[in-house]
Amino acid sequence: MQASASRIENQNLRLELAVGLLNELVNNPQADLQPQFKKFSSALGQPGALAASIHAAESDMQNRGTVYFAD
Incomplete structure (x- = not known):
């Protein structure tokens, strides 16, 4: 369960970075x-x-x- 939580946290950080890069792409092409x-x-x-x-x-x-x- 801890490993899944870490994976989700890493994905959240990756998405935040992606949104920042998308904003840069749109606003400062x-x-x-x-x-x-x-x-x-x-x-x-x-x-x-x-x-x-x-x-x-x-x-x-x-x-x-x-x-x-079962045991």
Whole structure:
């Protein structure tokens, strides 16, 4: 559970960075937008990966609970 909380916190920080970079891209665009967009895209990462990771951890916890309470 602690690992999931850490992953969520890291994703929140990554999203805050991405929003800041998006604001910079929109409000202060450079002549060539590609470098700014690449920074934004890399900061955004893959939020779906976080959901999959948390789902896997949840499934593992359910399995452990089932085994624990079966005894």
